[in-house]
Amino acid sequence: MRPGSRLTFSAAAALLLSFGTAACSAQEKNYETPSSMCGTAVSPKLTDPLLPAGDKISTAVSDRADGMTRCLVYVDDTQVLTFNIEWREKGSPLARFASVFPNVEPGDKKTEDGRYIYSGTGAVGKVACPKPRKPDDDLFVAARVDEPGRPDEAAMKKLIAAYAEAVGKSGECT
Template sequence: MLPEGEKVSEREKTASGVKRCYVSVDGKVALSTSIEWYEADTPIAEIASKTVGAGPEDKVSTDKRYSYSGKGGAGLIRCEDSSQIDKDVDGDLYATVRVGGDDSADAASVLKVIEAYTDAAPAAGECELAL
């Protein structure tokens, strides 16, 4: 999903309980991700609508866990019971992926990335992200 280039770099930023990561190719952001808590049972299409480039034509998986298009996607991260993480957490953790700038990717490729990202997040400790 990344464009061709000479140098790939990564930058992370966490603020107000949202963890963001930016992947740049030759100094231009090519892919960005976020991990964020939302109210429990928020529809995936609503999460995706907050992602730049998402639109009403985005596809939603049959299990309603993912929303995706060639511009990006969103997915529900399967955490263990959130009440075990923090008594004040009553919600679900979501990840978003956005293709940078005016670029676009194959929607099936975006779905593969958001699936892999949401599946890897619990093992990486993302379910313990503070609010």
């Protein structure tokens, strides 16, 4: 064996080891999930099951139109979770809202009280709003898992109920 080839082999082995380490760290969550998504309290216990591995998490608010606010959640600069708060015409059925929101269909599972429709990757709900900011409208919320988020039907059901409750206690409803 030539002396230079041993060094080359050692360098190659070190390089392969570093790739293996990088691959392992990409499989873990190296970030702390916030307890608020764009100003709305959401327990990390509810969002963690839906979030992928990565190094950093961030959020951004997107106000597309009056009466609609979107919270975009990113892991490593890739959108992985989206929350919506939307005012709709009073009396709008939840199924109609579900029909226009990605990742959930009007025929998906419903909670017994009829306030939420959910799937493994999306959910919508009607907010109980004691003093609505827009008294002539109804308030709805939605959440969806974007790729490479992790689908989880039970987690979506819990998340949409908690999110609707938090929004119901926000400035939109008090």
